[in-house]
Structure formats: structure tokens, C-alpha cells
Amino acid sequence: MTSDTDTVTGHCVCKAYTVTIPRPTQMNLCHCVDCRRWAGSMRYSAHVGAPADKVKLEGPKPRTHSVKGVDGENMIRACGLYIMPESRAEKGPSFFKAGAKLMFVGLFNPGDVPTPTMETFTKDMESWETTARGVNAFEKNGKF
Structure with missing residues (x-):
């Protein structure tokens, strides 16, 4: 169900966050x-x-896990799930720029998120995969 509010709220599996x-x-x-x-x-x-x-995150102080992956993201863990990477990218859409918070779509209810608008790191796709119809696709993080 789609809501008409200006915000969406989601939660982790255990609902602690x-x-x-x-x-x-x-x-x-x-x-x-x-x-x-x-x-x-x-x-x-x-x-x-x-x-x-x-971004408003509610719940106990989360644990943080840092990795030096392709984008070097910080991940906040809740009930065994990673819920909020922090972007360190200098280029890209506003939600990918340094300091932006990225939320995994599974936190939100069906209808609260848009259809995909882009796919990144398509170079890592399985040989049998295809990109979603109508999205901007980039082999890496790309020049958006």
C-alpha cells in the first residue's frame, strides 16, 4: 500500500530499530x-x-562495522542485519554522495519504495542476469 506522506518508516527484523x-x-x-x-x-x-x-534512526546504540570495499561503506548492524551503509562516493546522485545514508529496501513496506531507477556494478552480474527494463545501468559506480 502506498502512502501519501512525505516520509516513510521502516524497521529491522526484530523491530529494535x-x-x-x-x-x-x-x-x-x-x-x-x-x-x-x-x-x-x-x-x-x-x-x-x-x-x-x-535520517531518523531510533533504537539502542547500534554496532558499527567498517569495510574497505569498493565504496568503503560503514554498516550499522541490527539483529544480525546490515541496515544502513554510509556513502563515501564523491560523485553520483545526491543519495550516493559522501555522507548520505543508504537504506536497504527490505526495511520498508511494499509500496513505500519506488521502482528501480539505476543498477550499479553490472560488471559483477551473473552471466544469466539482465538489467531491469528502463533503468540507467553502470558497469561500476559510474559517472551518474
Whole structure:
């Protein structure tokens, strides 16, 4: 069900953490190996994003895990799930710029996120995969 509010709220599996962000207008499907592993998927992880100052995270102090992956992202863990990478990219759409928070789409209810608008790291796709129809696709993080 789609809501008409200016924000969307989602939560982790155990509901210890809730996150509220401005209603997203873009969604990325990332095929990089790190994102696939974080999401536990052989295809991609799906993200929406928001400026860090517009993200409201509620719950106990989360644990932080830093990696030096392709984009060098910080991940906040909740109930065993990674829920919020922090972008360090200097280029890209506003939700990918340095300091933006990226939220995994699975935190939100169906209808609260847009259809995919881009796919990144398509060079890491399986040979049998194809990109979603109508999206901007980039072999790496790309020049958006």
C-alpha cells in the first residue's frame, strides 16, 4: 500500500530499530560483490538513500562495522542485519554522495519504495542476469 506522506518508516527484523526518511524517488540495485554478500543475495542489494541529516534512526546504540570495499561503506548492524551503509562516493546522485545514508529496501513496506531507477556494478552480474527494463545501468559506480 502506498502512502501519501512525505516520509516513510521502516524497521529491522526484530523491530529494535526504526528508520524514517524522506519518501524516496530513486532506488539502486547494486551488483557489487560486497553488497551481494551483505544482502545475502546472489543477484543484488537494493538501496534507497537520504541525506544524513534527514535520517531518523531510533533504537539502542547500534554496532558499527567498517569495510574497505569498493565504496568503503560503514554498516550499522541490527539483529544480525546490515541496515544502513554510509556513502563515501564523491560523485553520483545526491543519495550516493559522501555522507548520505543508504537504506536497504527490505526495511520498508511494499509500496513505500519506488521502482528501480539505476543498477550499479553490472560488471559483477551473473552471466544469466539482465538489467531491469528502463533503468540507467553502470558497469561500476559510474559517472551518474
